Amino acid sequence: xGLPSPRLIxxxxxTSALRAYLLADDATVLDVRSRxxxxxxxxxxxFPAAFHDTVGDWRDAHPGVPAIAAGMVGSAQGxxxxxxxxxxxxxxxxxxxxxxxxxxxxxxxxIIPGVEQRGAAPNVMRGEETQIVGALGLxxxxxxxxxxxxxxxxxxxxxxxxxxxxxxxTFMTGxxxxxxxxxxxxxxxxxxxxxxxxPAWPAFARGVDLIREAGERGLAPNLFLARSLVLNGTLxxxxxxxxxxGLLIGEELRVALRNSPADSLVLIGxxxxxxxxxxxxxxxxxxxxxxIENVSPAGLWHIAAMAGLLGASASSAxxxxxx
Amino acid sequence: xGLPSPRLIxxxxxTSALRAYLLADDATVLDVRSRxxxxxxxxxxxFPAAFHDTVGDWRDAHPGVPAIAAGMVGSAQGxxxxxxxxxxxxxxxxxxxxxxxxxxxxxxxxIIPGVEQRGAAPNVMRGEETQIVGALGLxxxxxxxxxxxxxxxxxxxxxxxxxxxxxxxTFMTGxxxxxxxxxxxxxxxxxxxxxxxxPAWPAFARGVDLIREAGERGLAPNLFLARSLVLNGTLxxxxxxxxxxGLLIGEELRVALRNSPADSLVLIGxxxxxxxxxxxxxxxxxxxxxxIENVSPAGLWHIAAMAGLLGASASSAxxxxxx
Numbered sequence: 001x002g003l004p005s006p007r008l009i010x011x012x013x014x015t016s017a018l019r020a021y022l023l024a025d026d027a028t029v030l031d032v033r034s035r036x037x038x039x040x041x042x043x044x045x046x047f048p049a050a051f052h053d054t055v056g057d058w059r060d061a062h063p064g065v066p067a068i069a070a071g072m073v074g075s076a077q078g079x080x081x082x083x084x085x086x087x088x089x090x091x092x093x094x095x096x097x098x099x100x101x102x103x104x105x106x107x108x109x110x111i112i113p114g115v116e117q118r119g120a121a122p123n124v125m126r127g128e129e130t131q132i133v134g135a136l137g138l139x140x141x142x143x144x145x146x147x148x149x150x151x152x153x154x155x156x157x158x159x160x161x162x163x164x165x166x167x168x169x170t171f172m173t174g175x176x177x178x179x180x181x182x183x184x185x186x187x188x189x190x191x192x193x194x195x196x197x198x199p200a201w202p203a204f205a206r207g208v209d210l211i212r213e214a215g216e217r218g219l220a221p222n223l224f225l226a227r228s229l230v231l232n233g234t235l236x237x238x239x240x241x242x243x244x245x246g247l248l249i250g251e252e253l254r255v256a257l258r259n260s261p262a263d264s265l266v267l268i269g270x271x272x273x274x275x276x277x278x279x280x281x282x283x284x285x286x287x288x289x290x291x292i293e294n295v296s297p298a299g300l301w302h303i304a305a306m307a308g309l310l311g312a313s314a315s316s317a318x319x320x321x322x323x
Numbered sequence: 324x325g326l327p328s329p330r331l332i333x334x335x336x337x338t339s340a341l342r343a344y345l346l347a348d349d350a351t352v353l354d355v356r357s358r359x360x361x362x363x364x365x366x367x368x369x370f371p372a373a374f375h376d377t378v379g380d381w382r383d384a385h386p387g388v389p390a391i392a393a394g395m396v397g398s399a400q401g402x403x404x405x406x407x408x409x410x411x412x413x414x415x416x417x418x419x420x421x422x423x424x425x426x427x428x429x430x431x432x433x434i435i436p437g438v439e440q441r442g443a444a445p446n447v448m449r450g451e452e453t454q455i456v457g458a459l460g461l462x463x464x465x466x467x468x469x470x471x472x473x474x475x476x477x478x479x480x481x482x483x484x485x486x487x488x489x490x491x492x493t494f495m496t497g498x499x500x501x502x503x504x505x506x507x508x509x510x511x512x513x514x515x516x517x518x519x520x521x522p523a524w525p526a527f528a529r530g531v532d533l534i535r536e537a538g539e540r541g542l543a544p545n546l547f548l549a550r551s552l553v554l555n556g557t558l559x560x561x562x563x564x565x566x567x568x569g570l571l572i573g574e575e576l577r578v579a580l581r582n583s584p585a586d587s588l589v590l591i592g593x594x595x596x597x598x599x600x601x602x603x604x605x606x607x608x609x610x611x612x613x614x615i616e617n618v619s620p621a622g623l624w625h626i627a628a629m630a631g632l633l634g635a636s637a638s639s640a641x642x643x644x645x646x
Contacts (some may be wrong), residue, residue: 002477003352009362020391035481058634108494116555118555122548122552122554122555122557123547123551124550124551124554124608132626151564154547169544170547170551171543171544171547172507172546172547173543175507175508176507176546177418179502179503179506179507180502182506183502183505183506184495184502185498186495189619206481216539216541216581217578217581218539218541218542218544219542219543220494220496220541220574220575220577220578221493221494221578221579222495223495224446224477224493224494224495225445228445228447228493229445231447232441232445233432234445251543252543255540255541255543255544256544258539259541
């Protein structure tokens, strides 16, 4: 047998970065490229230029290979707006409403929509739906019922039922941490201090425990501790950001775990950030929360297959995506 | 009788502004000046230049009149550091630890310390202690027992017992609102919209109610609504900041009013911001929370009197500051 042949060009195109995969059957990654061209940081020429510069040679070398993308590229500020797919949403529902944008040469880029929760608790995600489809593809045991946690700028807590996104919540923990560090008095001591070579885990754990013990009073009256503990000398300036991280992640877990979830609890995302959540989960009595990684290529592959972009053989290679 | 004669130069010197009062007996304001020279925005020449430029002519015209200041001018980043006075703290305790800084011509500026809460819930204030002393001077009925709320960058909730600051909490509501508006995705729609001519009170009330009804789940899972309600078209971009303000003030009240306070509840501060809190208080079942204004001159006067800066007559003019 020769090398597996390319079957799909798959893009994870978010706000701050663009990652492109060249995939063979079963989402095997043949090649991968990262560019700093998130939708808010495009090169001259905009979306078409970013696309052709990143994957143009793949398209020339493998004519006819389809292309699909997920993430903010389908938002109102994206290349073309792909309207949200309402909950409950799984790969079938998503595949049904994939949008297309002309990329020249009689070809199109398929764009996966985000997911919208309607009703009394309106919510949106865009990009995470594809990671979730990937995770459920990689670990079919999660499909029946699971609680998936995707840390990041806007952390998502997602209830999975029968292979679909049933409902979800958003915690702005990542963005909140970032602006508190960069723009408020809480970040000032650390901004002036020598950065630590490694996270200050005891300070992080102290922040998590403090919020856990605060109970329903929660974060609001305790956030300022990231300053007053530095002022009274019991928290070192350089450690104060890890303490703050512990407060914020602690608040997220305090609220989200209030009614102890019975479902399988799984983290999806990057190792360092998920490691932080794993430590916090352990402090809340969940010591074995595991992590699934590299979910994006699998998700892009599954949705492309469902959308019929990969022909009959590839589509039938993932029959398990139908609950 | 002629005009009352000047007895005190009194400065409210914070992070972003300097306000100077020329006071006669009983804290009567003879003249007032505002400068943009907060301790982080000093003119060339620093603290001495700012001081002399602002009140030098008062000092020349009224030689021997003492000068006193409160606020961040006494912080580690201030003119001279005035170490915190521990709780419980009233005018006597504050007056006892006033610091001095040389201002030339054999004269000094007296600097009022902040207040520190030690123990399990460490906390600090600087500047608010003087406003509180002023409020208790203006309304002696509050001295025995009251709950004072001072909205602002770092909102303070202060328990008063027997004329002194017994304990207090800090909510970073003002600073949080500011950075969320200016630096996060929540502020983006409003930043791009035409500013409203007046606050969008229905949007504000909606935010407050939403948090009140959220109960102990609180703000964390609901903050992102300031985005998803704009995306689903049920909140106008220009109104979204007032909605966000309602969420944040609502969270503060939800936590602080959890155990219904039995004490007199009084707001101290600027009319527009206190008006916002009054509306939120009404939604939480406290329709008659009143406001005390212009407390700074009274506070500076009382502490100066306690510190013996005004001679026997002035000091005895405020015997009621001793519980």
